[in-house]
């Protein structure tokens with residue numbers, strides 16, 4: 001090792017007499033210990049929470065911090081306590097009665113690798129502070145490497161590199177391997193935090209990844225691991241055969257058989273065919289698992305869009321199999337059978353789909369005036385017929401799922417606060433199901449996608465009493481239009497500090513639009529409000545869903561390369577729809593805040609440690 005960068009830092013005789021001291025080098029405090037006739041140099045800040053290690057105890061080659069009693073091997077700094085992390089040590093030499101040290105030693109592993117390893121430790125041990133430190137650490141390294149000149153970013157994976165990709169990939173690998181139950185609420189939260197990521201600013205992006213990683217670790221903690229099946233050797237099996245086998249295996253709740261079929265499809269078919277198989281099975285029964293199956297499958301596919309399909313499709317999609325085989329089937333629920341047998345209505349419409357699609361082939365549907373009001377009506381027969389007529393008139397899956405999602409958005413936006421609190425989740429589930437169906441319609445044009453429209457619309461129907469009476473959501477004419485949007489956002493953020501501000505939060509969203517505020521700024525504030533809370537799964541899911549709904553409306557309006565004329569007709573007030581999407585998210589968030597914000601405290605500690613700020617008053 002070169003000794004050129006060694007610098008003299010202390011008198012050896014004095015160190016022998018004192019036993020320990022602190023020196024400052026390049027702005028960092030380094031503790032020197034004279035122990036067992038040797039000199040040791042360690043970062044004076046305990047890697048756990050910054051307590052000065054010079055105040056620790058040294059005995060038998062072991063340094064023990066006095067704050068939470070983390071122990072470190074004195075020479076190389078390895079910790080006995082994974083929650084504390086290893087401490088940085090510095091090579092030392094004694095020359096001419098002086099202690100010399102290298103203040104900037106070569107790292108033993110690249111910084112990104114080190115933080116990835118720490119993140120894995122944090123996931124395995126479910127240590128939130130370790131997770132937060134690792135996410136901040138890797139993002140910090142990545143930012144300095146990838147910041148481009150303009151500062152503009154669009155695709156998170158490409159633009160944010162390791163700060164985004166490392167937490168996502170590490171947590172996905174961990175969550176899909178170590179949870180026998182497969183893809184659950186943790187990985188779904190992670191997925192939707194990844195979608196939220198570009199909409200929030202600065203440090204909230206780190207908070208988003210922290211929320212996702214934390215959710216995965218929580219979901220996996222205490223669970224048995226997963227053991228993945230293998231694909232069949234025969235790679236010549238057709239899509240039709242694999243699709244049939246997968247659905248039949250799910251039908252009889254055969255996890256292993258279904259997983260082998262799916263893995264074979266992943267190995268031998270293009271991704272679009274795999275998506276088609278999943279959407280077909282996810283809609284073979286009605287509104288599986290209160291909508292979770294479709295939403296979770298969509299979240300798994302959204303996650304894969306940020307990862308390498310070849311490397312990750314098998315573990316990610318195999319982990320979704322229990323969502324199909326263990327799900328509650330809504331046609332088995334009395335609420336779907338009585339007093340009106342809406343399950344029969346849905347199943348009958350499913351049976352007619354091939355004919356309806358054939359009738360609509362080559363036709364272009366214009367959404368009729370009042371279509372969403374029909375979907376919100378109390379006549380399930382009329383609702384299903386309106387959908388069937390639309391399909392026969394050429395409505396695409398994207399158009400029809402969008403209409404159902406607009407209806408479902410109103411159930412949340414207009415949710416009456418005199419309902420039971422738990423019923424927020426009834427309307428929420430329908431909303432996220434409808435949005436997931438819309439996103440899946442963008443991933444596959446399988447006919448089965450229409451089944452999700454029908455089932456989603458019937459769930460909207462079943463939720464109708466939760467809008468009776470409708471919550472008093474303000475319209476543009478009811479609010480000020482001359483306030484500074486920044487003041488409106490400030491008031492909105494304050495709403496989430498106090499319970500019972502549901503309607504006020506909705507009103508302020510409307511006001512922000514009326515005052516000409518930029519929706520991107522509004523989303524950033526809503527994102528901040530979400531990410532500082534100890535939000536539960538549904539709250540993360542809902543706010544992310546509201547943002548994605550907002551974005552979907554714009555995307556549909558813009559059409560697509562394949563179908564540039566796709567878009568909303570004149571019957572749709574796009575401004576109102578976008579406003580309502582964020583009203584829905586803001587109202588749901590306000591109903592579930594404030595929380596204890598303990599995770600924000602952990603994140604704040606990790607941030608301060610990263611900046612080198614002192615958490616402990618002692619020198």
Ligand code: FES
Nearest residue numbers: 046048049065068
């Ligand atoms: S163990 Fe050292 S600060 Fe916690």
